[in-house]
Amino acid sequence: MKLKDLIEALAAEIALVQGELEESLRELSGRDNDDPVFLEAFDRYSGQAQRMGEASELAGFPGLQAVCAHVVENCLLLSITPAGEREDLIAFLRAWPPLIVHYLQNLSDPSAAVGLLDHMGAAPVAMDEELSLKVMHMLGAMPLQLTQAGEGEGTPPRPLVASASEVALAMPADVDARLLEGFQHEAPEQARYFVALARNMAGGEGDSSDVVAARRVVHTLKGSASIIGLRGIASLGHHLEDILDHFEREGAQVGRRAADTLLDAAYCLEQMVGFVLGSDEFPQQAQAVLQSVLDLANLVDRGESLENLPVRSMGEAVAAQAAPAPVLQADAAAAAMRVSVRRIDELFRVSGEVSVHTAAMEARIKALADSARELLAQNLRVQKRLFELETVVDVRSLSIMRGRHRRTGEAAFDPLEMDQYSELHSTSHALMEEAADARALALRVEEGIAQLAGLQARGQRLSKDMQHLVIGTRMSEVGVLESRLQRNVRTSCQATGKEAVLEIEGGQTLIDSDVLNRLAEPLLHLLRNAVDHGLEAPRVRPGLGKPPAGRIRLSFARQGQQVVLRCEDDGRGLDLLAIQRRAVERGLLAAERPMSDDEIARLVLLPGFSTRDTVSELSGRGVGLDVVREWVGQMNGTVRIASRPGAGCTIELRFAASLTTVQTLVVEAMGQRFGLPSVQVEQAVPRGVGEFSVVAGQLAYRHADRVYPALRLAELAGLPGDERPLDAQDAVIVRIDERVLALAVDRLLDARELLVKSPGRYARHVRGVAGLSILGDGGIAVNLDLAQLLSQGARAAVSGVRQPEAARVEQELPGVLIVDDALSVRNSLRQLVQDAGYRVEAARDGVEAIDALRGFRPRLVLTDLEMPNMNGVELTSHIRGRDDLKEVPVIMITSRSQDKHRRMAQQAGVDAYFTKPYNDAELLRTIREHLAA
Incomplete structure (x- = not known):
């Protein structure tokens, strides 16, 4: 039926x-x-x-x-x-x-x-x-x-050529809000699941259940996208479902070439979903991916061998990379709901204010408890005086009564035989009773304060629980970056002709979303460096007893408030001799200065440093690990490098999991309270345990049989001169990167988790200030950025390495001028070219490009054909007519594909002609070839 x-x-x-x-x-x-x-x-x-x-x-x-x-x-x-x-x-x-x-x-x-x-x-x-x-x-x-x-008889045949309209992702104006919300809720997790299944198949680890699950996921994505009106996702999903139907029906193993096509399509589908949700850019490779899927689907329709799959330009790049690491099937998504970022931020602000007021209440209750104890002590002293007064009154009254009886000769009772009271007695006894009542009242007040302190302690625990839960709403699993990281390794392998498998451990580790967004760029640099500099060529590795495909292991773990990230590869390790030689050649290091292996290894973190003599798409421009070092510095973290000759290299990053709340050591110097991030604190040592001294004119600190270079925190922070004796100072031992030193402070106050707030626009450029925190007593603690404070004199004194000027490094990068009137195209091209390691300037048309050329000398120009004011042909003619620019290569990227447009561009002097949509890898390869010519 x-x-x-x-x-x-x-x-x-x-x-x-x-x-x-x-x-x-x-x-x-x-x-x-x-x-x-x-x-x-x-x-x-x-x-x-x-x-x-x-x-x-x-x-x-x-x-x-x-x-x-x-x-x-x-x-x-x-x-x-x-x-x-x-x-x-x-x-x-x-x-x-x-x-x-x-x-x-x-x-x-x-x-x-x-x-x-x-x-x-x-x-x-x-x-x-x-x-x-x-x-x-x-x-x-x-x-x-x-x-x-209903497809079958009477239905049009499957297209042979992919068109740009088939991958369009324009959102219909009349889309139903409920349907769109359902798509936004379900599609991202389904796309990630499909990528995981496709990677299983590409890695040869998949079975028939993966094919069935993949078909079901694609079917759902296709259906929801179709009813919403997202043609690109629906079209790609339609052809993918036909292919998966074939494999499910035949029960056949998915071959390598078909699996590679499915994996490319899965990544493209995930990027399409991200583009619709606003979290990713439009996949420029979508039309090429759809073409590969059409080729495969048409082979299935005709019943031909899938080994006859045409090899296209993108297929060549894909064939050069190794099978990605197998990934287990994703678990079903936990229940979730969409909440605006603004509301989360407001909730976080309120939670922080509650935490601050809770701390203030704690300080007030402590002060009140101290006052109650002082009141009881004072009451005891008053009561003692009243006892003395009562004794004096009794003795004096007894003497007066006896004297009166002797003078009058009355035969009355002796005062010892019967108490006799005067007004003074009555007043003194009343005063004693009032003092006893006041003492009982003070005891009740103290008991009430103790109960209030108990309630406050419970409230503080609940406040901390609430704050941690609110912080949790800002947390994201680092695993959400996995697809992007896998794509990065895949692209790097295509560019270098190497094979690599990326393994990610600890993907469930939670990191603040803001930190995670900033983490993506340094991670991409780490992985590119591991592929290009670390791994050997596939033909070389077997001779070294290694498999052809190298392994890169990226692991995440939480240690308290810190995240520990390790990037390990099984490549050749660092060439320490080459690094030291290049540092001497560039004037970064004195030739006669002895250095340990660890110090030499850290030279690769310097801006503009590269051991490559030739410039390629990935190497030789000095842009790489210095980005990692700079990012870790912004996070108040540390970088450590360990290299094993012939066995690989490990780069370890340690940084705070959140920038909004920081575990902090609060200290005091010259009456000002400062917050030191605990991730940089090795140990806090009270006075008397260690000893400060001046050695050869430099302050030093001796503790546990070790001597550390030392600085006064007040002097480091720019406060007026500290004249306090050194033996009255506490010490804080801190580690900044690989440098360990001691800071002399007046007092160690507290260690607590503080909410860090921006110092405001008027203080954002103050050097060494990471933010401000409100303490429980209402006072302000200045959170210090120790890496910034120590970046000048202390860095030169400890490391002895001279830093190159950033401007000179920037000028060494090849410049590319991008000219296009479409903002989206300019932005995507800028991102692509910058990620490849070039210096970029952009202009909206030919007139603006000529203005830019007055202060910018590009090595290459990328231009559109049709633009207002001055089009690409006119701009090219202008460039060819200038003596200083006529040799600059010009690459034209346009939607016009007719021969007459190509001839017109060639006559104007255009060196290469691309039609939109273009392939990223082909464009970068062309740029590299023209720059190397």
Whole structure:
């Protein structure tokens, strides 16, 4: 039976049983729960709903099956709801069958699915938002399911040539908001899952279950994209599903060339989803990827061998790389919801304020407790004085009474025989009682303060829990970068002709999203460096007892508030002699200065440093690990390098997992409180344990049989001269990169997690200030950037290495001028060329380009053909007419592909002609060839 017939039969069946369902509802509406008629009608109604769900599942409609399951869930309420309270439930159960029939009869109308889902959301047991989005996603796939099933006789043949319109990702203006939200919720995880499955197949680790899962994921993506109107994703997914259908039907192993095509398509599909969500750029390779998929799908259609797959330009690059590391199937995504970044930031701000006020309350309660203890002590002193006063009053009264009796001769009772009271007695006794009452009141106050302190301690714990949970909302798993990192290694291998497998461990490690976004660029440089400088050529490695494909291992781990990142490769290791020789040649190091292996290895972190004599796409420009060093410095982290000759190199980065809250050591110097990041603190040593001294005119600190170079923190921070004796100073031993030194401070105050705030626009350029924090007493602690503070005199004194000027390094990079009137094209070209290691300037048209040429001398020009004011042909003619620029290569990138346009460009002096969309690898190869000529 055809799928269309099956859908019509299902709609007819539901319409047919509506009368029976209505009769059952009449019997259910007014009868008691224990009535036999009620029980029979309940079984009949719920059974019909359950059978509809089973039929939908057998037909391959999981969305309808989920709707029926939700109806059955609401049916169960009938058995526990009294007869007089079933009106809303009966109304819900009466309305859902017509809505399903309407949906099945109008699959192409998105409002039919929306109406059905709205009814489910209004049920007594409402369908939750997450499930509703998933069901909407599945219902949206059914129209394309029907279209796919109807292909066959009368349908147009599969295209042979990919067109730009087939990969377009323009969002329709009338897109349904609910459908779009469902796509945004589900598509990213599905795209990542498809990439994981494709990598399994490309690595030879996949089996038939991977093919089945991949087909299911592509089918869902294709359906949801089709109903939204995203033609590029729907078109690519359609052809991919046909290919996967073939492998699933035949039960055949996916061959290497087919798996490589599927992997390229998976990466492209993931990038398309990212572009729609605004988190990635448009995939310039999309048309080339679609062409490769079409070639493969047409071979499947004709029943030809897949080994006859045409080798195109992109296929050549892909064939040169090694199979990526196998990846296990991704777990199902955890429940999630979309929240705006602004709301998260506001929530984080409020959480930080709560934390600050909680700390302030803690300080106030401590002060109040101290005052209560002082009050009790004072009360005891007052009571002691009152006892003394009472004794004096009693003695004086006794003497007065005896003297009076002797003078009068009265035969009365002696004062010892009977107490006699005067007004002074009464007043002193009353004062004693008031003092006792005051003491009892002070004890109750102290007890109340102790209880309040207990409540405050509990509130502080809850505040910290809330802050950690809020911080968690800003955290992301580093695994979200995996696809980008794998693509980077793949591209680097294509450019160098090497083979590499990237293994990523600890992908579940959580890092602040802001830190993670900044981490991407240094990671890309680390991996490029490992491929280009670390790994040997595939033909060389077997002779060294290594497999042809090198291995790069990238591991992430949390140690307290720190993230430890290690990048290891099994290549040749660092050539320390070549590094030292190049440092001497460039004047970075005195030839006679002895250096340890660790010091030599750290030279590769200097700006502009490279051991390559020739310039290539990846090497020789001095742009690389200095980016890593600079980033780690901004994160107040450290870099360590370990090299094993012939066995590889390991680069370890340590940095804080979050920039908003920092575990901090609070110290005081010259009355000012400072925060030192704990990631840089080795040890805090109180006075008397170690000893400061002056050795050869330099301050030093001796502790545990070691001597450290030392500085006064007040002097380092630019405060007025500190005249306090050294033996009255505490010490903080810090590590900045590989340098360890001691800081002399007046007091060690506290160690706590502080919320770091920007110092504001007027202080953002103050050197050495990372931010400000509000302490519990309302005071301000200045968070220091020790790397900045020590970057001048201390760095030169400790390392003895002279830094090259950044401007000179920048001028050594080849310059490329990009001219295009489209902002998106300029930005994408700028990113591509900058990532390849070139210096870039951009202009909107030929006139603006001529202005730019007055202060910028490019080695190459990339220009569009059609531009306002001055087009690309006129600009090329201008360049060829200038003596200082006539030898500069000009590459034209345009959407015009006719021969007459090419001839016009060649007559003007254009060296190379590309039509949009272009292939990144081909463009970079052409740029490299013209610069090397």
